[in-house]
Amino acid sequence: MDFNQTEWQYSGGNDWNHGNLYNVTPHNSTILQNFFDPVKDKAINGLSVVILFITMVSLGCSMEVSKIKAHIVKPKGVAIALIAQFGIMPLVAFTSAKIFQVGPMEAVAILICGCCPGGNLSNIFTLALEGDMNLSIVMTTCSTIMALGMMPLLLFLYCKGIQNIQYNMPYTGILIALILTLVPCMIGIAINHWAPRYSSTVKKVGLSLLLVAALVIGIISGITVGNAIWVLLSPQMMATATLMPMTGFLLGYILSSAFRLKERCKRTVAMETGCQNIQLCATILKVAFPPDVIGALFLFPLLYTFFQCVESLLLVTIYRCYKRFKPTPEELQEALPYNSILDAPACSGAQGDEEEEEEQDEEEGIW
Numbered sequence: 499m500d501f502n503q504t505e506w507q508y509s510g511g512n513d514w515n516h517g518n519l520y521n522v523t524p525h526n527s528t529i530l531q532n533f534f535d536p537v538k539d540k541a542i543n544g545l546s547v548v549i550l551f552i553t554m555v556s557l558g559c560s561m562e563v564s565k566i567k568a569h570i571v572k573p574k575g576v577a578i579a580l581i582a583q584f585g586i587m588p589l590v591a592f593t594s595a596k597i598f599q600v601g602p603m604e605a606v607a608i609l610i611c612g613c614c615p616g617g618n619l620s621n622i623f624t625l626a627l628e629g630d631m632n633l634s635i636v637m638t639t640c641s642t643i644m645a646l647g648m649m650p651l652l653l654f655l656y657c658k659g660i661q662n663i664q665y666n667m668p669y670t671g672i673l674i675a676l677i678l679t680l681v682p683c684m685i686g687i688a689i690n691h692w693a694p695r696y697s698s699t700v701k702k703v704g705l706s707l708l709l710v711a712a713l714v715i716g717i718i719s720g721i722t723v724g725n726a727i728w729v730l731l732s733p734q735m736m737a738t739a740t741l742m743p744m745t746g747f748l749l750g751y752i753l754s755s756a757f758r759l760k761e762r763c764k765r766t767v768a769m770e771t772g773c774q775n776i777q778l779c780a781t782i783l784k785v786a787f788p789p790d791v792i793g794a795l796f797l798f799p800l801l802y803t804f805f806q807c808v809e810s811l812l813l814v815t816i817y818r819c820y821k822r823f824k825p826t827p828e829e830l831q832e833a834l835p836y837n838s839i840l841d842a843p844a845c846s847g848a849q850g851d852e853e854e855e856e857e858q859d860e861e862e863g864i865w
Contacts, residue, residue: 538718538721539789541718542718542719542784543784543785545711545714545718546780546781546784546785547678547781547785548707548711549711549777549780549781550675550678550679550682550777550778550781551678551682552682552704552707552711553617553618553704553775553777554642554678554679554680554681554682554683554686554777555682555683555685555686555689555700555704556618556686556700556701556704556705557618557621557638557642557683557686558682558683558684558685558686558687558688558689558690559686559687559689559690559697559700559701559704560618560621560635560686560690560697560701561635561636561638561639561683561686561687561690562635562690562691563687563691565632565635565636566635566636566639568632570636575633575759575763576633576636576637576640578753578754578757578759578767579633579637579640579641579754579766579767579770579771580637580640580641580644581753582749582750582753582754582767582770582771583615583616583637583641583770583771584613584641584644584648584652586745586746586749586750586753586771587612587613587742587746587771587772587774588609588612588613588652588656589612590612590741590742590745590746590749591608591609591611591612591613591656591742592609592612592656592659594608594612594737594738594741594742595608595609595660595738596659598734598737598738599734600734600735600738602660602661602663603791603792603793603795604729604734604735604795604798605660605663606663606667606783606787606795607783607792607795607796607798608738608742608798609653609656609657609660610653610672610779610782610783611742611774611776611779611798611799611802612742612774613645613648613649613652613653613656614645614649614774614775614776614778614779615638615641615642615644615645615649615774615775615778616637616638616641616642616770616771616773616774616775617638617773617774617775617776617777617778618638618775619773619776619803619806619807619810620634620637620638620769620770620772620773621634621635621638623769623773623810623813623814624765624766624769624770626810626814627765627766627769627813627814627817628762628765628817629762629763629765629766629769630760630762630763630766631766633763633766633767634766634769634770637766637767637770638770639683641770642679642680642683642775643680645676645679645778646673646676646677646680649672649676650669650672650673653667653669653672654667654669668786668787671782671785671786671787672782672786674785674786675778675781675782675785675786676778678781679775679778686700719797727794727797729793729794729795730794730795730797730798730801731801735798735801736801739798739801739802739804739805740805742772742802742805743772743773743802743805743806743809743810744772744809745772746768746771746772746773747768747769747771747772747809747810747813748768749771750767750768750769750770750771750772751764751765751767751768753767753771754767754768765817768813769810772806772809772810773806773810774799774802774806776799776800776802776803776806777799779798779799779802780796780797780799780800783795783796783798783799784796
């Protein structure tokens, strides 16, 4: 990757010696200037932390200790899902940064997004795809916990392949942000375990506050970022945000198919792989980096979320259409030769056998 047109120096500690950090060129049209007002910047930082806190408390309220224990006892499915989460998406992010020849700071935003654990959107789309909700929630829980170690490690390894980034990454700030995700998540789990009657209320209130905070931070960011938003809407960043989620969905499904998971679990792993915790990513980018260094790029997770939701809804639509037009057992029976005696009992009980198999899956796990 050619970074000769970009200057990025780090003098150690928390002092950034950026100078003329980015130059506008035909190849790398990035504008990162000191356009942030200190008051507005602090407001955005505070709201980012609030959004992350609310999101993780609400996520914790959807987790049940008994279901987590059940998957821990039989961890094969979760292990495969975590391999997909921390193996596929960081590689996809790094490859995208290389292919589209983005600048160092853009590469940082893409890599951090790719190395983030799963988010709560994966649970929503897993439900829409009739996946394994227990596996989805447990996978989100485990990936959030494992991110404390895996995310800094993956960033350190992949940043070796990008010039001027390896020793400039604010690992301390990233670790602090990760710890901020675990504490509220544990609070949510405790509420759901010890006072489950309040879980629904916490999630509803949390969603309302989340929408208000997201709207406020969007307005403030739009005012302060100004014309620098075009950095985010560059062809390279748009292409990356478009391809990353769908690639994660497809590779997650292929990987789970290779390990012969149940169909419900394949869809679950696919959703968990492509859906990232964008609240965590945005908080890290905004809080861990100086405003005149990160510029408008802390909004990249929002762009990723847009395409993530669009592509997830597309997959849900395809699945629903498939379910609607899929031949019923009766239609399959009529299509078979009438004199096929051996087929009659099997087909007549096909629907019941399918239901029995789903019940057995619930009892035995994902295999």
